[in-house]
Amino acid sequence: MYRFDEFDAAIVQARIDEFRDQVARRIAGDLTEEQFRPLRLMNGVYLQLHAYMLRVAIPYGEFTSRQLRKLAHVARTYDRGFGHFTTRQNIQFNWPRLTDIPAILEELASVEMHAIQTSGNCIRNITADPFAGVAGDEVDDPRPWAEILRQWSTLHPEFTFLPRKFKIAISGAAEDRAAVRFHDIGLRIVRGPEGALGFRVWVGGGLGRTPRVARLVRDFLPATELIGYLEAILRVYNLHGRRDNKFKARIKILVDELGAEKFAAAVEAEWQRSRRTAADIPADEVARVRAYFAQPQLAASEDNSPILAAARQGDRELDLWARHNLFPHKVPGRVAATVSLKTPGEVPGDLSAERMEVLADLADRYSCGELRATKEQNLILPHVRQDQVPALWRALSRIDLAAPNRGMVSDVIACPGLDYCALANARSISVAQDVARRFAGARRQEAIGPVSLNISGCINACGHHHIGNIGILGVDRRGDEAYQLVLGGSAGETDAAIGQITGPGFSAEGVADAVETVLAVYLARRIDDETFIDTYRRIGLGPFKEALYVDG
Numbered sequence: 001m002y003r004f005d006e007f008d009a010a011i012v013q014a015r016i017d018e019f020r021d022q023v024a025r026r027i028a029g030d031l032t033e034e035q036f037r038p039l040r041l042m043n044g045v046y047l048q049l050h051a052y053m054l055r056v057a058i059p060y061g062e063f064t065s066r067q068l069r070k071l072a073h074v075a076r077t078y079d080r081g082f083g084h085f086t087t088r089q090n091i092q093f094n095w096p097r098l099t100d101i102p103a104i105l106e107e108l109a110s111v112e113m114h115a116i117q118t119s120g121n122c123i124r125n126i127t128a129d130p131f132a133g134v135a136g137d138e139v140d141d142p143r144p145w146a147e148i149l150r151q152w153s154t155l156h157p158e159f160t161f162l163p164r165k166f167k168i169a170i171s172g173a174a175e176d177r178a179a180v181r182f183h184d185i186g187l188r189i190v191r192g193p194e195g196a197l198g199f200r201v202w203v204g205g206g207l208g209r210t211p212r213v214a215r216l217v218r219d220f221l222p223a224t225e226l227i228g229y230l231e232a233i234l235r236v237y238n239l240h241g242r243r244d245n246k247f248k249a250r251i252k253i254l255v256d257e258l259g260a261e262k263f264a265a266a267v268e269a270e271w272q273r274s275r276r277t278a279a280d281i282p283a284d285e286v287a288r289v290r291a292y293f294a295q296p297q298l299a300a301s302e303d304n305s306p307i308l309a310a311a312r313q314g315d316r317e318l319d320l321w322a323r324h325n326l327f328p329h330k331v332p333g334r335v336a337a338t339v340s341l342k343t344p345g346e347v348p349g350d351l352s353a354e355r356m357e358v359l360a361d362l363a364d365r366y367s368c369g370e371l372r373a374t375k376e377q378n379l380i381l382p383h384v385r386q387d388q389v390p391a392l393w394r395a396l397s398r399i400d401l402a403a404p405n406r407g408m409v410s411d412v413i414a415c416p417g418l419d420y421c422a423l424a425n426a427r428s429i430s431v432a433q434d435v436a437r438r439f440a441g442a443r444r445q446e447a448i449g450p451v452s453l454n455i456s457g458c459i460n461a462c463g464h465h466h467i468g469n470i471g472i473l474g475v476d477r478r479g480d481e482a483y484q485l486v487l488g489g490s491a492g493e494t495d496a497a498i499g500q501i502t503g504p505g506f507s508a509e510g511v512a513d514a515v516e517t518v519l520a521v522y523l524a525r526r527i528d529d530e531t532f533i534d535t536y537r538r539i540g541l542g543p544f545k546e547a548l549y550v551d552g
Helices: 006-028 033-041 065-078 098-109 142-153 223-240 251-258 260-274 283-291 305-313 316-325 353-366 386-398 429-438 442-448 508-525 532-539 542-548
Strands: 045-047 052-056 062-064 082-085 091-093 168-171 185-191 197-203 215-222 326-328 334-339 350-352 370-373 379-385 453-456 470-477 480-487
Touching (some): 006 033, 006 098, 033 045, 052 098, 062 065, 065 082, 065 091, 065 098, 065 353, 082 353, 142 185, 142 223, 185 223, 197 223, 197 260, 215 223, 215 260, 223 283, 251 260, 316 334, 316 386, 316 442, 334 386, 350 353, 353 370, 353 386, 379 386, 429 508, 442 508, 470 508, 480 508
Parallel strands (some): 168 185
Antiparallel strands (some): 045 052, 052 091, 062 370, 082 091, 185 197, 197 215, 334 379, 470 480
């Protein structure tokens, strides 16, 4: 993985020193909260309902056992003993004292981590396929390109104060596992004429109060011209994006107002103008960055799959976990293992300091010291030998992190909601726990099959409810919490869709029953082995709505 060079280290240290002085001035009363707000946001510090929150970047979701141990130390020393993994492949600490945050940033810098550009109107943490470098359907590893974009965008003077926050995602595989069509810019690595490497470019996706599926603006962009073209997109946005209304400031609104064709033409004109002076990404720079992401020493093992197969045959629970939580590796004899942070009844995405330390040890023992964070708020051990899977599973079982539910109904994605967030209208965590407990049974989940279920505590959609097969949105109904059901969302590139609202909301106590009703309709109406989303697309919203509001 990428290691800081002297420029990274200098930038991070300078920012820490600057922020330490800003914190001291705030505590002394020399800065008001209004004056301090943009300064703390530049350093990933939010003011939530009860305390400050620090969001730490995990670029493209990749981190090491050493870094995880440091996160455990931060959780234990400066927080309440846990961290929260987010849908942006970041981690948040919800209870740090403001006076401690500069020290936390120093601790993080010692293991090459930081909180720069995890908030504010800038280019945020760039996300990617969590199976990058592992997946056999990969055209090219997206991590080197994500790292090149990270270096380009960090403290870029032209794009530090954009009209609004700006998010980029990259997928390098045939299957989109990065939700590229729901980002301000979505990039898909493709092969063009004569096998040349390049990008398919989508612009104007996003969720929140105006969810949009991104529009295609370029079917093939030569890889070496990536930065020049993205600068053209951002310049058009910087020039024409709304700054008078934050609800209309995202690039998706600009694409709506101009129309996709006119927007693409404006970008093309800016790109052609700037190409006269802009340089391509040098081939030696691409090679330099790519070298950081060389596969660890994973000599193809002799066929050890019979060992795993025999173990699975003799243990039904291991077999169930392996069926759902293992992902094929491009290197024979290896798999990637998903560690579900969705043990039914616990807080989705939360991980205690003790479990972090155990996972760091397991990463060293079984996965070359590497881990990945996913947009589903889970973790991945990407390089596990097949014959070591049973031992890994037993170790995860001992710390209650062996839920066999990746992609199943109890693998609930949820934002922190009203338990933490000052913007939320309703709780997310308790509702997520209720749903997960209701459908925790392995046999029941097997009968239901794959279905994504996402919960947001407000219209800002940090839980991505719009693109869950089943989405739940918390709203304020005259002072009471209510929850709308949204059906039919999908995050994939080829089947990207925003879900439809079923109708009036339900009480917190009624949400699990409503989900039960939706799944009962699906099970009664599906044909053969149809998935939930396939059945929904075939029969439409009507049958679900009729069952949900039978007395209404």
